Amino acid sequence: MISNKKYCLLLTASISPPQQSFLLRSNHVDRLEDYISALAFWSRMSLPIVFVDNSNFPLNSIEKERFNNNQIEFLQISNNDVIRGKGYGEVNIIDWALKKSEIIHNSDMVFKVTGRFKVLNFDRIYNSVLSEKENHFIYATMSKNFTVADSRFYLFAKKHFADYFQKFADQIDDSKKLYFEHILAKSILLSIADGKKWSMFPEAPIYKGYYGTSNKKYKHNIIYKIKKKFIYKLKKYFISK
Numbered sequence: 001m002i003s004n005k006k007y008c009l010l011l012t013a014s015i016s017p018p019q020q021s022f023l024l025r026s027n028h029v030d031r032l033e034d035y036i037s038a039l040a041f042w043s044r045m046s047l048p049i050v051f052v053d054n055s056n057f058p059l060n061s062i063e064k065e066r067f068n069n070n071q072i073e074f075l076q077i078s079n080n081d082v083i084r085g086k087g088y089g090e091v092n093i094i095d096w097a098l099k100k101s102e103i104i105h106n107s108d109m110v111f112k113v114t115g116r117f118k119v120l121n122f123d124r125i126y127n128s129v130l131s132e133k134e135n136h137f138i139y140a141t142m143s144k145n146f147t148v149a150d151s152r153f154y155l156f157a158k159k160h161f162a163d164y165f166q167k168f169a170d171q172i173d174d175s176k177k178l179y180f181e182h183i184l185a186k187s188i189l190l191s192i193a194d195g196k197k198w199s200m201f202p203e204a205p206i207y208k209g210y211y212g213t214s215n216k217k218y219k220h221n222i223i224y225k226i227k228k229k230f231i232y233k234l235k236k237y238f239i240s241k
Helices: 028-042 086-100 122-131 158-163 180-193 222-240
Strands: 007-013 049-053 072-076 109-114 153-157
Touching (some): 007 028, 007 086, 028 049, 086 158, 086 180, 153 158, 158 180
Parallel strands (some): 007 109, 049 072
Antiparallel strands (some): 109 153
């Protein structure tokens, strides 16, 4: 069964973030290069793209680039909460995008992606999602006894943010080690309790880019890929039982 829902991509960005001790890839030149490279990758997809930055960095340097997609919407919000950390800043980006984006307004489902990252197997994941028989409310990778959900890349119905995520969003505070990923997991569990369907992605996302916290590249050697794929399939198998 092919889904008739409308999908879009939301790329969250902080090109020139405030100084934070846990963020080693903080130089705006490096980060700008990351975002432009990622946008070039995502623009090859058939989906409309919403790019939202929360650092007040001038977007003309990105907008002047020639991307292979004429459906890219650039938005900006000046609300980077230094005290609560980057997780709360991410909440404000998503909230702003859902309120202001014309593309998201016309979509049913949103792929949220950390804007500096590429998901190399996105085509396979997207096509698998489209062909699934069940209508899932949200797709995300859960771990640590369902207390953490991977926020780098997940897919959600727009109503999930307002109906579930925002109920807990004010609890996010990086200084207290209450991260976006904890609240995402909490919101997913609440939606499941309400009868909504959650699933992991059909296969493990393969990321390309730099970790913001360590400034190191993602691993791509064959042994690491095989190990990651096996663990992901095993986890998905047991969750489905």
